[in-house]
Amino acid sequence: MKTLKSALAALPALLLAACAQNPAPQPQAVGMANPASVYCVKQGGKLLPKKDAAGGEYALCQLPDGRAVEEWTLFRSQQPAAPAP
Secondary structure, three states: OHHHHHHHHHHHHHHHHHHOOOOOOOOOOOOOOOHHHHHHHHOOOEEEEEEOOOOOEEEEEEOOOOOEEEHHHHHHHOOOOOOOO
8 A cells, every 4th residue: 555655746746857948959040151252252352231221231241452332243153054954
């Protein structure tokens, strides 16, 4: 009888332990850099962050020769055209 009382006394603790949830793992950040920004820096350029009238963000690439070009325009101008389907 004493064993039964001990088992019943321990039962709520066991049930609570079984219901406990482990915290969900946090997803890892991708850590992928903007390819247009990387290309600008590899060309010796400096990124100049800007905002348009609507508050959208973009960046100019200040090249060593003094030209300032929108980073994606510069990046796309140096990429080969995709083949037609």
